[in-house]
Amino acid sequence: MKLMTxxxxxxxxxxxxxxxxxxxxxxxxALGDAACGNPAGFAVRKAATAVSIASVAGVDGVxxxxxxxxxxxxxxxxxxxxxxRKGERLSERMARIEAWDVPAQGARVCLEIPALPAQxxxxxxxxxxxxxxxxxxxxxxxxxxxxxxVILGLADTAVRCADPDEALAAIAFQAGRAFGPDSSRIFxxxxxxxxxxxxxxxxxxEHLRADDVSTAxxxxxxxxxxxxxxxxxxxxxxxxxxxxxxxxxxxxxAEERKALAIAVRTYGAGDIGERADGGETSFDPLAxxxxxxxxxxxxAAAALLEGNGALGIAAAILGARGEWFDGTGKPNGxxxxxxxxxAAILAAAIASDALxxxxxxxxxxxxxxxxxxxxxxxxxxxxxx
Amino acid sequence: xxxxxxxTRRISPSRLHEILMSYGCASVVDPFxxxxxxxxxxxxxxxxxxxxDLLEWFVRVGEGIVVNDLTILRDSEVAEIVEMLPGxxxxxxxxxxxxxxxxxxxxxxxxxxxxxxxxxxxxxxxxGLAILGLWRAFCYWLQKTQNxxxxxxxxxxxxxxxxxxxxxxxxxxxxxxxxxxQTDVLTTIGAQRADALFLSPPxxxxxxxxxxxxxxxxxxxxxxxxxxxxxxxxxxxxGARAADAPAYARALASVLSTAENYPVIVVQTTEQxxxxxxxxxxxxxxxxxxxAPHPYETYLVATK
Numbered sequence: 105m106k107l108m109t110x111x112x113x114x115x116x117x118x119x120x121x122x123x124x125x126x127x128x129x130x131x132x133x134a135l136g137d138a139a140c141g142n143p144a145g146f147a148v149r150k151a152a153t154a155v156s157i158a159s160v161a162g163v164d165g166v167x168x169x170x171x172x173x174x175x176x177x178x179x180x181x182x183x184x185x186x187x188x189r190k191g192e193r194l195s196e197r198m199a200r201i202e203a204w205d206v207p208a209q210g211a212r213v214c215l216e217i218p219a220l221p222a223q224x225x226x227x228x229x230x231x232x233x234x235x236x237x238x239x240x241x242x243x244x245x246x247x248x249x250x251x252x253x254v255i256l257g258l259a260d261t262a263v264r265c266a267d268p269d270e271a272l273a274a275i276a277f278q279a280g281r282a283f284g285p286d287s288s289r290i291f292x293x294x295x296x297x298x299x300x301x302x303x304x305x306x307x308x309x310e311h312l313r314a315d316d317v318s319t320a321x322x323x324x325x326x327x328x329x330x331x332x333x334x335x336x337x338x339x340x341x342x343x344x345x346x347x348x349x350x351x352x353x354x355x356x357x358a359e360e361r362k363a364l365a366i367a368v369r370t371y372g373a374g375d376i377g378e379r380a381d382g383g384e385t386s387f388d389p390l391a392x393x394x395x396x397x398x399x400x401x402x403x404a405a406a407a408l409l410e411g412n413g414a415l416g417i418a419a420a421i422l423g424a425r426g427e428w429f430d431g432t433g434k435p436n437g438x439x440x441x442x443x444x445x446x447a448a449i450l451a452a453a454i455a456s457d458a459l460x461x462x463x464x465x466x467x468x469x470x471x472x473x474x475x476x477x478x479x480x481x482x483x484x485x486x487x488x489x
Numbered sequence: 490x491x492x493x494x495x496x497t498r499r500i501s502p503s504r505l506h507e508i509l510m511s512y513g514c515a516s517v518v519d520p521f522x523x524x525x526x527x528x529x530x531x532x533x534x535x536x537x538x539x540x541x542d543l544l545e546w547f548v549r550v551g552e553g554i555v556v557n558d559l560t561i562l563r564d565s566e567v568a569e570i571v572e573m574l575p576g577x578x579x580x581x582x583x584x585x586x587x588x589x590x591x592x593x594x595x596x597x598x599x600x601x602x603x604x605x606x607x608x609x610x611x612x613x614x615x616x617g618l619a620i621l622g623l624w625r626a627f628c629y630w631l632q633k634t635q636n637x638x639x640x641x642x643x644x645x646x647x648x649x650x651x652x653x654x655x656x657x658x659x660x661x662x663x664x665x666x667x668x669x670x671q672t673d674v675l676t677t678i679g680a681q682r683a684d685a686l687f688l689s690p691p692x693x694x695x696x697x698x699x700x701x702x703x704x705x706x707x708x709x710x711x712x713x714x715x716x717x718x719x720x721x722x723x724x725x726x727x728g729a730r731a732a733d734a735p736a737y738a739r740a741l742a743s744v745l746s747t748a749e750n751y752p753v754i755v756v757q758t759t760e761q762x763x764x765x766x767x768x769x770x771x772x773x774x775x776x777x778x779x780x781a782p783h784p785y786e787t788y789l790v791a792t793k
Contacts, residue, residue: 201533201661208503226783229503236625238655241503243526248499248785277641280629285636 110320110365111414118314125219125314126307127414128323129176131370132213134408135326136179138377139188139333140206144407146263149302151175154259156302160294163252166221169308171252173220174227175259176307181210181228183329183376190334190378204240207232217322219313223252231256235284246284254287262291268300319414327369334372339457342488344368346453349484354476356445359417364446366409366418371425371450373408374401389455390468392432398451399426399434421446425454429474440474448474452481462486493635494700499785500689500757502530508780508788509536512753514684516665520677520744521689523547523703524621525669529554529659537665541677543721544703546620546710551669553617558662560614562622567653570606570619571646579605586714591705596630599645604712618660620710622653627709628702673725678747686751688744692762693737696722738769745773745791754791760784 111124133147154175158168182188187202194202211229214220230244230253237245239257258275261282265271272295279288294300327340347368351361387394406423409415424438424447431439452473456465462485469478505527509517515536522528522540524547531538532555540551562570573579583601588594603623610616626649633640670677678686699718708716722728731740748754754774758766760781767789771777774791781787 197658200658205503208506211503212507229501236628237524237526238625238652241530242501243530244499244501246493280632280636280640285632285639288639 121314122309122312124414133176140182153302170221170223181206330372350480353480367421374405502527516683520674548671557614561657571649618656625652685753689757756789
């Protein structure tokens with residue numbers, strides 16, 4: 105599917121394009137969190153908290169918007185970082201050292217997204233620096249750390265704490281160490297002004313320089329990074345070729361094809377938090393043994409996309425990719441036509457890609473997969489072989 | 490009350506690493522290294538690093554986190570640094586001159602004890618790590634004199650223990666030979682061959698306004714509370730002889746001409762000072778790329 109058709113035409117409306125980009129960035133942030141084991145929604149809360157603290161610190165305008173996106177993308181460097189990459193076997197010490205590179209890798213990711221405010225990259229780079237010079241990656245110290253990056257560090261500490269009082273105590277204890285005394289004072293002022301809780305905020309769109317082509321290209325980049333993180337570089341592109349051909353053969357509606365295209369790029373997000381070797385690929389893709397794992401990964405990927413204005417249309421496909429044609433699949437035991445065609449195509453394409461002998465998928469027609477879908481996938485596999 | 494500077498030079502080693510990688514550099518020399526945490530970063534990422542500075546404590550720290558590949562300070566060894574050891578005679582009055590001016594009586598006693606204990610360490614690597622850890626405790630104290638109510642009262646030995654123990658995480662090998670030396674700029678440049686020379690030259694007359702946390706720690710290491718940094722820089726290339734603008738420009742030009750064998754020279758400066766420096770760099774090298782991600786961080790990458 106060509107890039108331009110991935111999203112609906114915005115008819116030159118920059119706010120619609122910016123909102124769409126914000127949605128894709130939201131997914132990117134959520135993937136970063138998943139990769140390094142943060143709870144769901146961490147990046148959004150960190151961004152909102154940082155923006156709220158910034159209002160007390162006098163950071164505004166484009167700096168504040170940059171701070172929001174730096175909070176949202178704070179952990180994108182964890183994707184493909186050796187400390188978190190699937191299948192890596194590092195000692196605890198080496199993993200900690202590798203994890204120090206997450207902010208710098210995140211900064212490089214932000215630099216490659218020209219639509220973001222220019223400051224975003226530096227805020228991500230220096231969010232983990234400490235006032236006393238013991239932070240990472242650069243061991244900056246004292247006033248050498250930009251104040252907005254310090255705010256991001258304050259927000260991170262606050263969001264990690266179980267309750268606002270604990271955050272206040274933690275940050276006060278770190279005054280002169282992780283945070284400068286002035287920064288600690290700013291947090292105290294914010295705590296007393298806002299009660300230590302930040303209200304959710306909508307992504308600021310004013311300073312995003314978005315267009316749909318680059319947003320679609322960003323989604324492709326995200327898909328590439330998901331695959332690299334999982335050690336299966338190029339997988340989604342192979343699967344996209346199969347699904348596009350199958351969708352064509354089965355005459356899928358344009359909207360369904362768009363949803364399927366997004367699902368192909370994001371289905372790998374479901375197992376991004378797993379560092380162990382193997383995962384889904386350790387099961388025969390046609391065996392019932394991996395059914396729970398496949399359904400769990402599908403549900404996890406769907407959860408990441410649900411509520412996302414730009415990408416949410418793919419959630420139903422992702423959530424149903426563990427269903428079986430004969431109704432014995434998971435999580436909902438959907439039967440035949442109740443399974444979205446996009447989900448059936450995606451599941452069959454994933455299985456086909458993982459098989460050494462592509463024709464073997466024929467044996468699962470009528471049980472695991474819709475026979476029509478199997479035929480379309482087989483034909484596509486032969487065409488692209 | 491002592492004045493602590495708001496602005497210090499910012500060296501972002503991750504950014505420097507990106508620049509070095511884009512030019513294919515696998516080794517670098519930094520003759521103005523200062524506190525060599527940036528060299529530690531580059532070392533950690535596989536680059537062979539060589540540093541030089543005139544202040545001894547910077548070089549000692551370099552021996553701990555740049556040259557040293559495996560020696561760390563274990564809990565028991567740290568404990569023997571941060572507290573007075575029974576049976577050892579200490580010069581408790583060594584830093585009495587700072588008492589009441591910068592520090593309390595207890596803090597001055599601890600400074601003397603730490604000085605003696607660190608001087609008695611037999612490993613260069615351990616000495617460097619201890620100096621770095623204790624310096625952070627020292628900076629904490631100085632900051633606390635400015636913000637007494639905002640910062641926690643932490644017992645000196647506990648503060649020092651936590652900072653020294655933390656230094657273990659920066660000890661790592663890169664399977665390359667890394668060096669530091671206490672010498673002037675030109676000697677450092679001439680002593681090594683590397684793919685790149687990184688220069689972050691001090692501003693004109695900067696030794697006169699050096700950060701107290703830097704020169705006081707050299708005074709501590711020397712065991713002389715009356716030490717002044719002008720002393721160390723007196724006969725150096727960027728010392729008093731480079732006090733006026735033409736002399737400063739000549740000094741920088743001589744550094745660049747000494748470095749003619751280096752394939753790549755990276756000069757870090759600021760937006761404010763680039764006007765003075767760019768012309769000198771362009772005079773020395775035909776190709777100069779300017780990378781300016783931030784007003785406080787401007788890089789001139791000069792190639793042949």
